[in-house]
Amino acid sequence: MTSTYGYRGRALDLITKYGIKVGDRIMVRNERSSFVGVLMPRSELDDDAHIVLKLDDGYNLGISIDSLQIEKIPQEEVSPPPPKAPTSRPGLPRVSIISTGGTIASRVDYRTGAVSPALSAEDLYQSVPELGELAEIRTEILFSLLSENIVPENWTAMAKSIERHIKNGAHGVVVTHGTDTMGYTAAALSFALRNLPVPVILVGSQRSSDRPSSDAYLNLKGAVLATAKAPFAEVGVLMHSTSSDDELVIHRGTRVRKMHTSRRDAFVSINSSPLARVVDGRIETLGKYKERGGDLELKAGFDEDVVLIKSFPGIPTDIFDPIIHRGFHGIVLEGTGLGHVPERIFPAIKRAVQSGIAVVMTSQCIYGRVNMNVYSTGRELLSLGVIPGGDMLPETALVKLMWVLAQTRDLEEVRRLFLTNIAGELSDRSEYEEVWHP
């Protein structure tokens, strides 16, 4: 959807013929009625037999293009009022906000209905004025990506940008991010930013910020507060902790997973307690954390030749052939239960390991740890050279394997690094929780 705003085919021909574009005020007439209004965009799903008009009472309606006459009504261009200059009290901690996409801050043009991102410091201060009372804010628009389109290269760029902001004296860095793959990015930054001296908080919204009920404002305020004041220096993901607009929760970047398609509290810490809660503007830490301070060391490379494969009944025996053939460097398996795959793919796994591919086992149970010593299937897999993923999330294991493989291809060294706890992604104790699922 570029300059044609969803118009295509016959409808596009018609507006082109009349020299009309979206946002123009027009009068349209057919044998039944006539309307005056502003031409509006169409959705990708709409047909090419109608145009959309916004009437003066604010309503949109679609009008059939059959025998439609259009007339353009000249009008003055109205320029939007200039945004207020940012106001921020001096002496506040400096926080950087790096935006990568998503709609954590956006404004609606009620004339055309277009939703556009509001990402400059000015825009942010204007849509969330309270930010000015929490911190002195610098902003950077790094990408404008839907999170499903983010690739490992983008993680590297984010890590480098964060490094720059920290070197320039930021007390903390907020990264705004679409929620779909925010968990993957959080894990990637957790590995890339070694010896992190300040908090880095990823934040998103499940309801886009053009609506008054958006969770964006509370989340963004919480993230700025946490980066300015939190005692920990780790990568975290901040979102709502319930469906209500009150308590926020900061999850450790390597332990967080999006567990619901749409709820505000979709993000959940798996196999670990969250880093902190934010209640009534106070940060309450939960459990151990890395304190602020130290010299940042960047290890921001990721090997993209890694795949994540889920085991299932009937998984084909030749499933790894194309992977081996194409020369991938790593496979993360999402096995069943304690970390199992059907016996019949053992030969395939054996071939993969022999051809130099690192094979890691995690569990599709999501909760709990793999243990491959209990049943013979597990023991056999271990003997084939499969690396057990402990209580690591499958997605975190994927990111970690990418990170490890960017440093070494030596399978022994890969195994050693992979089994070492780098950023809280592994633990050897499984704590008891009365309610272990969200």
Added chain:
Amino acid sequence: MSGSGGVRVGIEIHQQLDTSEKLFCGCPTVLRDDEPHFTVVRRLKPTTSELGEVDRAALFESEKGKVFYYQGYKDSTCLVELDEEPPHALNGEAVSIALTVALLLNMKPVDEIHVMRKIVIDGSNTTGFQRTAKIALDGWIDDAGQRISIQSLCLEEDAARKISETEDHVVYRLDRLGIPLVEISTGPDIHSAEQARRVALKIGRILKATGKIKRGLGTIRQDLNISIEGGARVEIKGVQELGLIPAVVEYEVMRQRRLLEIRDELKRRGAPRPKSEISDVTDLFIHTESKLIKKALQSGGKVMAVPLFGFGGLLREEIQPGRRLGTELSDHAKVYGGVGGIFHTDELPAFGITDAEVKSIKERFGAGEDDSVVMVAGGERSCKNALIAVVRRAEAALDGVPPEVRAANPDGTTHFMRPMPGSARMYPETDVPSIVVTREILEKIKSNLPELLENKIERYTKEFGLSPDLASLIVDSPYSVIFEDLVKSYGLPPSFVAATFEYTFKMLRREGIDVDILDRNAIKEVLIRVHKGEFAKEAVPEIFRWLALNKGRGVSEAVSALSLSAVDLDSVRRSAIEIVEKNMETVRREGERAVSRLMGDLMKLYRGKVDGKVLHDLLSEEVRRALQKR
């Protein structure tokens, strides 16, 4: 007043539709009063750019920071109402009812329906906007030979139900949120109070003709917009009863006329435009006897005041029955300042405020005979906001009638609610696909248009022999569908069924029995079983009473609880014979007339269990037999 003085009235009718599911999710369209299963807390964040001007910005201040509690039920509200899941596709049943109504109102349906988001910041929608779609435009209905234009028909989601409210929070229930409703707006073509009532009635009857609208309190709401020559367009919200419409129109016309008179008087006096010269006058009330002021001062509050030069005596002027210009000022103070009300020197000394205090406060501002001073007691911020609103409203009095949104009081007078909304803040609901209104869809609806109520009344008198009055009562009631079904499919006598709905139900309603909650199928079952002779007609009120009081229980349970189960006619006959034999003296003496005497004894045994007429027939037979035997 009718027909004169440039009175222009438009009506906007909001009617809930009786669909099985809500407009954007699969939840049932039921309201509930049992304990909610959960509550979530939310805040809304409107940005000032969405409101803009001074008035609205001020109102926004008072709304800002309010916390909203939403109560829901696991089995009848879902993540969509909670704004935790995107809306599902537009409910097809609701669209087809809306199109049906549009065609009955001679309107032109749109070619393609687009759902919009209309910004609403009072928390009544969890999203912060109401979803609404224009379905049709440009129709008309006839009123006594005059065409009244129908400008627009929209299909929208109803808002959440307000349960309670305090200064800093509002509790809403999600059950009502998402129930489909149609909003029908007439042009400002109505010229009298009586005409307004007729037009509303007519549109109401067209809605009823679909048989797919909700009935009962709160399911229909009329808003009126009223203006007179030289006045202003004022919107009046929430007129729930049709009968109140004429009063609302007349009182608003009265209000606008009086306000114009007050404007003329202010001009004659040369009153200056009031300024916000708000002063702290707490010092004058340190030793006051006024309980209200004392209370405010004790809780750390202040007394603040502002002079209105040239307004002396005018605040006392009545503009609607029991409401004065002072009341208007007070309404604004309440809405913008959140205060309980105002004091003004036109109504003082009173409320424990002495003549001396009035004098000293007037002196403070150099106010004379022709001037007034308005005072407010409370927290400093509230006082200031309240008095700024008072000054703004007083200033508007110099120009006549301010355009604004008002709410109807139960007696037809109105009070200030909020400023007139600017052009609605609307943008597309991109989560809901548009719907093309195809020729096929329209043809299908056209060929199934429901019978208009006028035609139905006529048919009922011809086909079922009902009196025109009874026919119109049934047709207007929610029971015409069951009525026809019982008469046509089950062969019940029309007069018996009609009488049940009109007289029996009316009687029960007077007793305070909520017959509207009775299940349609249960109603049918009762009447069919009576018809079969399973129990007596006389028992019908008793059964409905029991069913209404024992919500959720069935007809058979009612029958056994009331021990109404069918009586074997042979045993009735045996009882009749027994009675006749016991009273042979009387039978011999009085002949057939003895039946009415002995009827009482038989009734004692079978009242409510056997139809009175059946008892009478049996007894007559036995009396005759006994007489013949002799």
